[in-house]
Amino acid sequence: MFLNPTFGRAVHWLWPWWRLxxxxxxxxxxxxxxxxxxxxxxxxxxxxxxxxxxxxxxxxxxxxxxxxxxxxxxxxxxxxxxxxxxxxxxxxxxxxxxxxxxxxxxxxxxxxxxxxxxxxxxxxxxxxxxxxxxxxxxxxxxxxxxxxxxxxRGGARRHVPIDDLADQLADPEAEDPARRHDIDKVLGAIDPRAAEIVRGVGILGESAAEIGARLNMSEGAVRVALHRALRALDVQRKRMIE
Amino acid sequence: MRTEILIRLLATDARLRINLGARFGLALVVGVGCAAGLLLARYGLRPGLGQVLMTPTAAKTAVPLLTACAALWAVLMSARPAAPLLPATRALGAVVALIAGAFVVLGIAGGAEGLRRGLGNPMMMMCISAVMLISAPILVALIGGLRSGANLGPARSGALAGLAAGAAGAALYSLACDQDDPLFVVPTYSGAVLMLALVGAFAGQFTLRL
Incomplete structure (x- = not known):
């Protein structure tokens, strides 16, 4: 690369319209x-x-x-x-x-x-x-x-032809077993009550009022807890990507 | 997590959002209020302020105020992805060029003796510290307000917030400062503002990441 990244960032900083x-x-x-x-x-x-x-x-x-x-x-x-x-x-x-x-x-x-x-x-x-x-x-x-x-992470991986792995690939029709684990992992990192609310809204499809009645909370409190949970999920997601 | 689940969660969390401009404005009012309180408690207003503001010395307040307005415009645009940042950065550049040009003209007019008197003033460090002290609550408030924005360049947003806070602090401090020599005021206030911009860039890098 002929352009030093630091220099490139400095140029972008100074001339924001170049970013367009x-x-x-x-x-x-x-x-x-x-x-x-x-x-x-x-x-x-x-x-x-x-x-x-x-x-x-x-x-x-x-x-x-x-x-x-x-x-x-x-x-x-x-x-x-x-x-x-x-x-x-x-x-x-x-x-x-x-x-x-x-x-x-x-x-x-x-x-x-x-x-x-x-x-x-x-x-x-x-x-x-x-x-x-x-x-x-x-x-x-x-x-x-x-x-x-x-x-x-050193993730620039070597290209491997997919045909070489055909017998090891998962059946595309089957349910991805990692999905449930992924959800549990994400929800396990936040407050249990917030996780219950996230599960109720996202997986069970309950409304905020229904969850409120179940957890003995007002609808407003459920919404506030959900908002906080989403912020926590945002942090979790960023960590998972980084 | 499946994306559809996430969408259900997000849709349930839909509620009234206060616009970034309003949040930022509120942060600015709080910050300037704290800074003004600090100014009055620690330094007070200079004697005969009303009369001074009727003379060309008022530029000592007006120019930092103009810089602060341009920097505030730029910082607000920098917290809104895809919003037009160019007009604000041009306005800010024009104000900075005006200040630099005025300093050069005054430096030439004052000669070496004038520059020595202005730059060698023993009050310089005290004034720089005072501007930085008064600007600090404004910077904290602006960064707090900016956290609800989407800062694609956190260091840039932080630097602009530091510039705005420093310029606003300099405008406030000019109401207390009785040193009116432009060859002292321009480098002193500019130095403090630049230091605030550096502090802002550093703080922004850690606190304003999207």
């Missing part, structure tokens, strides 16, 4: 190119099951995403759920574009960390600006973090 790559300068074009490259962009949504596929694809600049985000920032749960579902395929495409060298699981980790960051920092989006460039900037940052962590 094509994706930030024109996110619509960048996304279009991602969809071109990734065979239509519908495939990432399909991986997520019927709930997310039903939410459709993001609108092409008619302000629908921004309207949903504005509603979400005013506390509209429904709008937020629709928004997140619509953003997932876009986010996956962004991460794929920014981190093509990462494996599918590592990319999904980056997607989840980015989602958590978007959630916890959504007040930093300026409501008069388009949503996707903001999201793209955060996704790019998280993808770079993941790349750095991978390099720091």
């Amino acid at each position: 790559g094509p994706a930030q300068a024109d996110p619509t074009r960048a996304l279009a190119s991602v969809y071109d490259e990734d065979d239509g962009g519908a495939s990432p949504a399909a991986e997520d099951g019927p709930d997310l596929a039903e939410a459709g694809t993001p609108s092409g600049g008619d302000g629908a995403l921004e309207a949903l985000m504005r509603a979400a920032n005013r506390g509209d749960e429904g709008a937020y759920a629709i928004l997140l579902a619509r953003l997932i395929p876009v986010l996956r495409a962004m991460v794929q574009r920014h981190a093509p060298g990462l494996g599918p699981e590592a990319r999904e980790d980056v997607v989840q960390v980015t989602l958590l960051t978007l959630h916890l920092k959504r007040q930093s989006w300026r409501e008069d600006l388009p949503l996707l460039p903001w999201m793209n900037a955060i996704a790019r940052h998280k993808a770079i973090d993941a790349h750095r962590a991978r390099i720091a």
